Amino acid sequence: MMKQLTEADKACYRDYGYHTPIDVMSQATAFRLLKEFEQAEVDFPEALGPFGRNNAHLTFMCLDEIAHNEVILDSVEDLLGPDFYLWGSVLFIKEPESDGFVTWHQDATYMGLMPHDFVTVWLALTVSNEEAGCMRVIPGSHLNGIKDHEDTFDEHNILTRGQRIADIDEHQAIDVVLRPGQASLHHPRLIHGSRPNCSGHRRVGVALQSYVASHVRQTVGTHYALPVRGCELDDSIVHLQRPNSDMNPIDVSQREKVNRNYSQILYRGADQIRGY
Numbered sequence: 001m002m003k004q005l006t007e008a009d010k011a012c013y014r015d016y017g018y019h020t021p022i023d024v025m026s027q028a029t030a031f032r033l034l035k036e037f038e039q040a041e042v043d044f045p046e047a048l049g050p051f052g053r054n055n056a057h058l059t060f061m062c063l064d065e066i067a068h069n070e071v072i073l074d075s076v077e078d079l080l081g082p083d084f085y086l087w088g089s090v091l092f093i094k095e096p097e098s099d100g101f102v103t104w105h106q107d108a109t110y111m112g113l114m115p116h117d118f119v120t121v122w123l124a125l126t127v128s129n130e131e132a133g134c135m136r137v138i139p140g141s142h143l144n145g146i147k148d149h150e151d152t153f154d155e156h157n158i159l160t161r162g163q164r165i166a167d168i169d170e171h172q173a174i175d176v177v178l179r180p181g182q183a184s185l186h187h188p189r190l191i192h193g194s195r196p197n198c199s200g201h202r203r204v205g206v207a208l209q210s211y212v213a214s215h216v217r218q219t220v221g222t223h224y225a226l227p228v229r230g231c232e233l234d235d236s237i238v239h240l241q242r243p244n245s246d247m248n249p250i251d252v253s254q255r256e257k258v259n260r261n262y263s264q265i266l267y268r269g270a271d272q273i274r275g276y
Contacts, residue, residue, distance in 0.1 A: 003074035013079060013119075013185060017142035018192075020176050020184035024071045024123060030181035034125040034204060036062040044247055051275040053091035054262055057208075058226075058255040060246050063089065066206055068242075072121050073229050075185060076211040079119055083214035083230030085237075087113065088262060092122075092158065092205040094133050094197035099156040101133065101196050103164030106141075107209060108188035109149050110163070110266045112220040116188045118212035124178035125204040133197040135176040135184065135205075138168065141191035151270055156196075160266045160274060165191060178205075221265040224258050 002010075005019065013019040025033075040060050041048045048056060057063040066072070067086055076084060094100045108116050128134040152162035168191065176184045186192060188210060197203045214231060217223060226240040227233055240258065243251040267273045 002078050004071060005075055005078040010078060013187065016139040017187040017190035018137050018139070018176070018184060021178055021182040022071065022075055022185065023181065024069055024183045025181040027180045030125050033062050033066065034180070037125065037204070040246060047247060047252075048091070053093070054259050055088050055255050056091060057086075057089045057243075058240065058258065059243055059248070059251045061243060063206065064243050066123055067208055067226075068228060072123070072183065072208070073211075075183075076119055076121065077229060079185070080117060080211065080213045081230075084118075084211050084228065085214060085225040085233060086208060086228050087111070087118065087210050087212050087225060088258070090207045090209055092203075092207055094158075094203040096200050096202060097198060099196050100158050101156060102135075102158050102192075102194040103152070103154075103162065104138070104168045104191050104193040105149060105159060105163050105165060106146060106189050106191055107186075109146055110161075110268070111188070111210075112218055112265050112268075113188075113210075113212060113216050114219050115216060117216050118188055118210040120186050120188065120210045121183050121208040122176070122178075122186070123183040123206045123208070124180055125206065126180055126202055127199075128176075128178045128203055128205060129199075130175050130177065130195075131197075132199040132201065132203040133195045134178065134203070135192055135194050136173045137176060137186065138172050138191040139174055142187040142189035144189075146189060147191070153272060153274065161270050164193075218265075220268060222261045224261060
């Protein structure tokens with residue numbers, strides 16, 4: 001029985017590699033979470049600054065709340081089935097009138113997870129439209145395998161390696177426009193990217209990257225995972241714990257360990273390593 005998505009929604013995801021929008025929460029709830037997040041930025045600037053945006057759901061309660069939102073989990077269950085875990089999260093923040101952008105890429109390229117039975121949820125805490133540099137996708141591109149990626153390390157590229165796929169026909173691109181509290185779902189092989197934020201407000205998005213079916217395994221590095229729904233994971237996976245307060249020392253240590261492993265996975269084979 002479907003919990004959140006209709007058959008048409010699931011067919012869209014299957015055929016085009018994405019589904020949008022999902023009404024996850026009210027704008028008032030999104031505003032509350034944004035305010036809590038922005039207060040955490042003030043209180044813990046190093047933990048949430050430009051070099052501290054991976055896996056913050058392990059140390060901050062407002063992000064843990066998002067990661068365990070029932071509408072999100074029900075939507076994922078409709079795609080993956082009842083047993084899945086959370087691999088990681090990334091904060092995608094573009095300041096007003098800033099140069100940050102994301103080149104065309106596929107998430108699965110560097111994550112080391114096989115098979116590709118996982119889904120990324122991208123939740124907007126602010127307006128994410130064309131002017132603000134919303135995500136753009138190439139519909140159906142997930143059906144054609146993994147493409148060659150080139151590392152650019154461009155200083156304004158938000159991606160770790162500045163990785164990009166060349167020769168994309170941008171006339172095929174669709175803008176994923178979201179209001180605060182809405183989310184999109186996308187397949188790990190979907191080609192996607194985004195332009196700079198030309199608006200006068202911040203664009204704040206939380207990418208839960210990714211919710212992963214329980215049979216998927218890490219092929220490189222240590223396999224860390226946060227169980228979120230369904231059966232217990234076996235002993236080949238290091239189970240992570242949810243935070244019980246902001247920046248609890250035990251949670252901070254766990255996040256640091258996960259991020260070191262995360263960096264080794266995402267930068268494997270690269271000529272250089274950046275701070276995120």
